[in-house]
Amino acid sequence: MSEPTVAIVTKARGTFFKPLYEAFAQAQPEGWRTMLLWPAEHGSEHPEELVTPRADNLDIVPLHSTSHDLKANDAALEGRATRYQTQLPAREMWARLAERDVRGILIHEFSPFTLQALLYARWHRIPVCVSTEVGRGNAPFFGRRTRWWHALWGRLVDGVVACCPAAHHPLSRKQLPTVSTYHAVDSRLYVPVDHAPSQVVTFAYLGQLIRRKGLDLLLQAAARMKENGENRFRIRLIGGGDAGWLHELAHALGLWEQVEFTGFLSGAAIREALASADVFVLPTRQDTYAAVVHEAACLGLPLLISKHAGAAEALVKPGRNGYIFEPEDTASFAAKMQSLMPARVREPMRKISREVGEAHSAHARGAALWEWMVDHALVTTRHGEVTLERHVTQEAGL
Incomplete structure (x- = not known):
């Protein structure tokens, strides 16, 4: 049997996610792994080295997926019609998940690409969470299709990873545990500088x-x-x-x-x-x-x-x-x-x-995300290995 694994399924490749996922993987107990699945064809506006997480226990699995252009249903924000690209489901995702001993799944937003992992989790009775910036407080910012998708698919998740404060209150109105991983930067890179006060x-x-x-x-x-x-x-x-x-x-x-x-x-x-x-x-x-x-x-x-x-x-x-x-x-x-x-x-x-x-640094919230998943049984365990690891760490005063 393969090592216990948490699968993260996303089509987003941003600089914020790199330190977040790295810290998440590093916070896992020895023997655990993180598997990151994303579309092979979906690129980023940033250089690869700035958006690709690296950790000894983190595996990146690119999946072949076709793209499709859609009209933005929240285009009214800018007063003009816009289009965006979405990724369709990947045929091989189900097989890649089945190869691992997946104990928990985190999907980023409800998209055609990530919904396949949500359904896999429900079929196999694996805890599943969604990270999102959509919630009741900012629902008017989004179009009707986005609101409908979140209200519908949100009923199938077990927890919400809030990318903004409004996301703590999901449109599904389901009472769920939530944790904050607001869109952020790495505070280790953004450091104050000393400069003499100016009169201007x-x-x-x-x-x-x-x-x-x-x-x-x-x-x-x-x-x-x-x-x-x-x-x-x-x-x-x-x-x-x-x-x-x-x-x-x-x-x-x-x-x-x-x-x-x-x-x-x-x-x-x-x-x-x-x-x-x-x-x-x-x-x-x-x-x-x-x-x-x-x-x-x-x-x-x-x-x-x-x-x-x-x-x-x-x-x-x-x-x-x-x-x-x-x-x-x-x-x-x-x-x-x-x-x-x-x-x-x-x-x-x-x-x-x-x-x-x-x-709120991305690297700090990565470790908090792992602890939250453990505390709320959003990863399944066998023989109590996660609970034991947390107990030993606390006993050591770390």
Whole structure:
């Protein structure tokens, strides 16, 4: 019989998942393995070395699967029709699962590709969990088809791995154990830098330069600050895309000297542009989570986050490491910005932001995910080997 295995089935290949799955595999007791199944043909926008997990007890099994283009049923978020690619079920998935002593299955989202593993788990009476960012609180952000799928297939899972706070309350309305593994970064890579306080306070934004992100509201709030006599600030907009509309707005509001456009940045350049700022601000009108907030927290920045971002609930400790605000209320928005101008206010917030960032780091949540699965019997055991391993570890005081 093969070694006891937890199978993770996903078509998502992001930088967040690499440290998460590595830490998950490393947290398993000796003799256990993690098997990661994903579509061989489905690539990533990132280099392979940044999205491919590596661990001595982790096996990657690429499966051949055809792709299919679909119209995004939540395209209204951007006010234009968009299309996305989904992967169809892989013929060999059932056989690859059957080759192993699978004790638990984790699927990422309910897609045609992952549903085959869900059905395999139900047929063989294996515990199965879903990791998702869809829940009752953010259901309006998604189209009818997505909501229907989650309400239907969510009835068949035994646990939810929440990728954002709203996912703790599934659309199936089934009472399930949940655990947080919010979309995040590795805090070991995002480290605060020391920089001398400047008389000019930099408020940094990172993301797409689109209306949904509320950048027009940010500039309007900044203009209010300037009207109130405060001009010792800079707005740093980090991101690519069509910035013409923001150039025009900055000129119209008399902010041209205060607004800095970095253009598209990547890798270390993003971290440098963000870490050298004084405050991170996200004025979004709608975001299921917004992982960029975690990047800023890991870098030790005070956080000024819209109430419409899932990360606000997860990462902002109001008054301690920043504030949550209503972006449409630009007067209150400007007041919050004004309150963060003094260095003596920001300094203690930097430490707390870093602590929050470390607690939610992808590598930290990988180990927590394994412990949660054990605690809630979401992996089956024989001869009590998992329970014994946890007991011995606790007895040793580790």
